Amino acid sequence: MNRKFILLGEQFLVITGLQIVALNYLKSAVVPSFFLIWLLILVWEENIEISLFMAFLTGIIYDVSSKGIYGITSIIFLIIVYINCFLKVQDSTGRIAGIFIFSIMYFLMTLFKYPEGFLWNTRTIIRYSLLFAFYNSVAGFFIDTGMRRLRSKWKMRRQYLLI
């Protein structure tokens, strides 16, 4: 149990660092959401309760560091994580496809305002949501691979300790 929490803590710190650096230093029209990618991978690995908590926490961190309205991203993350509680995506291809789809969903949700609707033009929304989803999918590939490697390292460390 402790090992799992240490692993999650390590991941949380790395992802938070990456997200803050990306938000502050990446001079791009769209910034990948490392938090979203991590939460999706976390929930697909059946850490459901933890990922719901983390959705809330990372959402608040994201809003604070991006000068957003506090809590908005938490709500979006929570909805996406909750939907993914019922999906089991194990293979890498499926995960990248999942990240792509839910990134688009996240992007659309951030641009929606009731009762005005979407705040950018349809063409612009499509273009930038696809770009955002592409960035996230690429980042997702590396994060997923990194997490798999980290897990195998922990396995080796555990075996070594047992010897």
Next chain:
Amino acid sequence: MLWRFRREVIFIVCIAISVVIVRHHYVRKVDGIENIRKEESQIINYEELIAENIRLKEILDIKKDISSLKKTVIGQVVSIKPYVFPVEIVINKGREDGIKENMTVLSKDMFLIGRVVSVDRDSASVMTIFNKKSKISVVIGSTRDIGILEGGNIPFLFVRYIPYDSYVQIGDNVLTSGYSDFYPKGIKVGEITKIERSSDTLFLKIYVKPFSCISDIEEVVIGE
């Protein structure tokens, strides 16, 4: 029983807390207590205070040159939505500071950001030029052609209804025309970066790069 529905319970509790936070932060965007805390924390951070002081001095210097604005208030940006090419920003000045709907909002360099669309007691929402609802009457600096600057497209804005035979050139400045009820005349908006000519239309399609890079603004000038 509760354990069986633990994920639903966690989900609902977290959503409820998030909604409370959103309401607290959005409805009472800038609370008096929050301001005091902010000021206290800023006093401790001297470097930030010095930087802010320099920025405000710059604003005051530039303000002297703007004669079209009768009354100005300096405000700070509290929140930006979305983070890139924002369509809506919230500032920490409201009704109590003399802010009214449709007042013009400028960057510290006196470039157009947008206009106030709703005012609370101590905060106001600003619709930026990137919002798809934003339509501004503008004039091309060199030719004095009048067109409509439309938001909703990023990173460039479009100026429409400039005649096909106009002599506009890349690099020309775009300014507010003063014909709109909201924006005074002569505020710099952006610079022309691309001109598309199509034989099947009477008008040019002009791409404008806005001068105000809204993502990194901290202080704004609100005027009328």
